[in-house]
Amino acid sequence: MSLSRSELDQLMPSTRAVHAGKGVDAAEARPTAAPIHVATAFSYPDARMLDDVFEDNSRGYVYSRYGNPTVRSLEQAIAVVEQCDEAIAFASGMAAIHAAITGVAGPGAKILASQDLYGATHALLRTHFASINMETHFVDMLDLDAVRDAATAIQPAIVLAESISNPLIRVTDIAAVAEIAHGAGARLIIDNTFASPVIIRPAALGADLVVHSTTKFIAGHGDTTGGVIATSSRFAGPIREQAKLFGAVTGPFDAFLAIRGLKTLDLRVRQQSRNARKIATTLTQDSRIERVNYPGLGSAVPDPLFLCEDRGALLSFEIAGAGREEIFAFMDALKLCIPATTLGDVFSLVLYPAMSSHRSLTPEQRHAIGIRDNLVRMSVGIEDPRDILADVNQALATATG
Ligand code: PLP
Numbered sequence: 083m084s085l086s087r088s089e090l091d092q093l094m095p096s097t098r099a100v101h102a103g104k105g106v107d108a109a110e111a112r113p114t115a116a117p118i119h120v121a122t123a124f125s126y127p128d129a130r131m132l133d134d135v136f137e138d139n140s141r142g143y144v145y146s147r148y149g150n151p152t153v154r155s156l157e158q159a160i161a162v163v164e165q166c167d168e169a170i171a172f173a174s175g176m177a178a179i180h181a182a183i184t185g186v187a188g189p190g191a192k193i194l195a196s197q198d199l200y201g202a203t204h205a206l207l208r209t210h211f212a213s214i215n216m217e218t219h220f221v222d223m224l225d226l227d228a229v230r231d232a233a234t235a236i237q238p239a240i241v242l243a244e245s246i247s248n249p250l251i252r253v254t255d256i257a258a259v260a261e262i263a264h265g266a267g268a269r270l271i272i273d274n275t276f277a278s279p280v281i282i283r284p285a286a287l288g289a290d291l292v293v294h295s296t297t298k299f300i301a302g303h304g305d306t307t308g309g310v311i312a313t314s315s316r317f318a319g320p321i322r323e324q325a326k327l328f329g330a331v332t333g334p335f336d337a338f339l340a341i342r343g344l345k346t347l348d349l350r351v352r353q354q355s356r357n358a359r360k361i362a363t364t365l366t367q368d369s370r371i372e373r374v375n376y377p378g379l380g381s382a383v384p385d386p387l388f389l390c391e392d393r394g395a396l397l398s399f400e401i402a403g404a405g406r407e408e409i410f411a412f413m414d415a416l417k418l419c420i421p422a423t424t425l426g427d428v429f430s431l432v433l434y435p436a437m438s439s440h441r442s443l444t445p446e447q448r449h450a451i452g453i454r455d456n457l458v459r460m461s462v463g464i465e466d467p468r469d470i471l472a473d474v475n476q477a478l479a480t481a482t483g
Contacts, residue, residue: 116155118338122146148326152334156341160300160310163279163344164292168318170325171310171337175275175295177330178309179203180210182291183240184328185311185321186269189215191239194232194268196223197451200248201440203273207242223247223254226262233266241268245284246276249398249435249459250452251375253387260288269317275299276425280351281394282387291317298426299395301343302350306336350428350464354395357470358462362397364471370482372402372456395462396425398435401481404456409434412458412481418465418473425461430470433459 084104085093093101111117124143126132135142143149153171160169172178183193195207197220207218221232223243233241241263243254256272263270271291272284278299284292294300296308309332311321325331332340362376377393378385385393401408413421419430423438433439435453443453462470 116152116338116341118334119146119151120334146334147329147331150331150334150337152341153332153337156296156332156337156344157310159341159344160294160296160312163347164274164285164312165279165283166285166292166312167315168322169310169312170318170322171296171308171332171340172325173309173330173332173336174307175273175293175297175309176202176206177328178293178295178311179271179273180206181321181325181328181330182271182293182311182313183211183216183242185317185324186271186291187216187239191216192236193218193240193242194229194236194238194263195220195241196243196247196254197221198223198247198250198252198453199242199244200273200275201435201442203242204440205442223259224252226255226258229259230262233262233268237266238263238268240271241266242271242273244273244276245282246377246394246396248276248396249433249439249457251276251377251394251396251398253377253385253393256282256284256287256289256387264288276396277394278347278351278426280348281355281390283389285312287387290314296340296343297424299343299351300347300426301336301340302347302426302428303339303343304422304424304427304429306339306343308332308336308340310340351395352390352392353464354462355390355392357464357467358395358397358460359392360467361460361462361471361474362399365397365399365474368478370402370478372400374399396459397462398457398459400454400456401458401478402456404481406436406455408481409436409456409458412477415477415480416473417476418469419460419477425459427461428464430463430465430473431461433461435459 123145134140157169157171195218219236221228260270269290272289273293274284275295275298292312294310296310362374365371365374376397419432421432436455440448
């Protein structure tokens with residue numbers, strides 16, 4: 083029940099200030115953009131209606147940690163773009179990865195994971211999950227024989243990989259890994275952050291859970307942090323229930339920014355990928371560069387895994403003969419590309435994995451998985467590729483003397 087205007091007019095000024103302005107009927111407004119619902123809790127005309135919503139007998143919202151209309155809009159949109167039954171949004175990509183793992187397995191379960199994962203995911207598995215008796219066996223996910231042997235040996239409950247890996251830009255054969263995982267009775271979790279659903283849709287290739295850091299391409303403008311799991315109804319229910327208890331849910335404003343970003347995701351990622359391929363191809367011809375990592379570089383063969391001709395906006399490269407000092411000099415000399423610990427934004431970004439994304443690994447662990455001290459990762463933006471290349475060129479000139 084809400085107070086009428088005449089009832090409000092009879093109240094004291096302090097009470098009026100708190101309760102006035104609630105008479106606007108949201109059903110009268112049909113906004114063309116998703117509204118930001120900031121309310122912590124939602125009320126109903128009578129207690130029985132609220133009880134029905136609590137009991138799931140009727141649809142509605144009770145409390146924003148349980149569900150929020152803006153967040154639900156984001157979840158629906160992600161489910162559509164990843165072509166899954168449902169999606170559940172989280173406060174960050176790491177919260178989504180954590181929830182995906184705890185949503186399908188518990189203490190005692192084994193995890194088979196790709197050896198080149200985002201550094202924090204690596205650390206989460208080695209520290210937190212190991213401490214609750216969920217041991218991870220790391221494997222080269224591109225070596226399918228090794229994956230098959232490990233799956234047979236350890237009988238994992240979960241196989242975890244990135245569609246395109248961070249920072250070596252290696253591409254997982256999701257369909258083949260899904261077959262191995264399912265053959266061993268495991269669930270396949272794919273972190274699709276680097277690819278985005280524009281480039282690869284893991285669920286269509288057999289992944290059971292698809293995870294994103296929406297902080298990256300989906301939101302796309304470097305101004306929000308969030309994560310999401312897209313999956314089938316079978317897994318979504320228990321994960322949503324856990325999310326209510328663990329509470330790492332996203333807020334409505336962050337959800338709004340991710341929804342807004344999603345609208346231009348396809349345009350942005352296609353342009354960024356076109357630019358990235360151009361930059362990767364140019365760098366392969368540069369004698370100052372020892373090695374360039376970009377999917378399908380130099381190959382004209384279409385890969386059925388990829389939904390676009392260009393294969394994502396991420397590349398990494400090794401500067402010949404460089405160490406930490408030369409990489410620092412390269413990053414400091416950049417004027418257009420921004421050295422920052424993120425990716426997927428409209429502007430070009432560079433990152434030194436040994437210093438940031440993979441800092442939590444020891445040098446030995448980094449070298450064992452192929453992350454050398456002269457490796458730079460680049461997330462290409464929507465700028466004109468000639469300007470990006472000119473900036474990289476002048477920074478290389480400074481760094482390499
Ligand atoms: N997955 C990948 C591939 C990432 O690169 C990152 C962050 O860089 C994450 C997950 C974690 O995302 P967030 O920072 O939103 O927690």
